[in-house]
Amino acid sequence: MDLESLRDQIDQIDKEIISRLNERVRLAQQVGHLKLKEGKAIYVPSREEEVFRKLAANNGGPLTDKAIRAIYREVISAAIASEKQTTVAYLGPEGTYTHQAAMKNFGSSIDYVPLKSIPDVFDRVQRGEADYGVVPIENSTQGTVIAALDMLAETDLTIIAQVHLDISHCLISHAQSLKEIKTVHSKDNALGQCRQWLANTLPGVELIEATSTAAAVRYAAEHRDAAAIASSIAAQLYDVPILQENVVDKQNNITRFLVIGKQPTPPLGNKQDKTSLVFSIRDETGALMKAIHPFSSRNINLCKIESRPSRRKVWDYYFYVDIIGHQDEPDVREALAELRDACPFFKLLGSYPNT
DSSP states (O other): OOHHHHHHHHHHHHHHHHHHHHHHHHHHHHHHHHHHHTTOOSOOHHHHHHHHHHHHHTOOSSSOHHHHHHHHHHHHHHHHHHHSOOEEEEESSTTSHHHHHHHHHHOSSSEEEEESSHHHHHHHHHTTSSSEEEEEEEETTTEEOHHHHHHHHHSSOEEEEEEEEEOOOEEEESOSSGGGOOEEEEOHHHHHHTHHHHHHHSTTOEEEEOSSHHHHHHHHHHOTTEEEEEOHHHHHHTTOOEEEEOOOSSSSOEEEEEEEESSOOOOOOTTOEEEEEEEEOOSSTTHHHHHHHHHHTTTOOEEEEEEEEOSSSTTOEEEEEEEESOTTSHHHHHHHHHHHHHOSEEEEEEEEEOO
């Protein structure tokens, strides 16, 4: 075929795609209308994951499964926006890694609200001024984000999804060379992920914590002798040059984010979900072993456990646990009930697709 014939075929396919996409959105709008009538949530992470997996199963290439997921992420985002105005609060400002995680999960058609702190995100969702919130919960090298853990225990919100984001830090500054840099600014976790690199590359330079990586870039935009550790997207957004890319101490640097809301999400089933919970134990010998026995006795995988002061009284601790399985699955339900009966404090934090 000649070039013109190939382009004519592409135009025809595009016409068909647009027609079918609009038909898909009209059907989604009908689904949304029924959900709203029944008081159900428009955004259902487990249903979305089912759609993505069916698309991957039907994908014969040459598009990769990752590309298909990205394309349909935007299709579904547009459909959600057409069904109901949806607002997502996140730890801002614009250009933070949390912003990127929110966009990865919800797409570009949703309304986003940047907030100054993790408690602000929880508060906005709790008061119904945002439908969902996105907060960082842990990094593969720096560990847990304590503020998020505390808020999960102290509010009535539930975890409905998780997002994993590859973190690639850049050194960002208007300085013409590394010798001109006097201070480096970033979020505490980001500085921690680059501490050895900074010590080797910029010895003696003062490290200053910022409220966010994006806020650090905004500071660097106004101070020529300052640099920021942040993403390439933040550098582009605030028009500050990148001096060096990939400045992390460890490769495979991944941050896990949580999506929080008010309504739980149904299961994918077959141990394809994760459940998070928090509990306290009595001050007696073997108490922790007794607490986790309901899971081991049922062959339920306890994939994470960590302790944190409860802040209720001195030397009283909460244990935060992630298990594989959904709270609605019979064996998980039984284990949770047994644990609840044995603990002075118990709170289910949510079940969500283990993607």
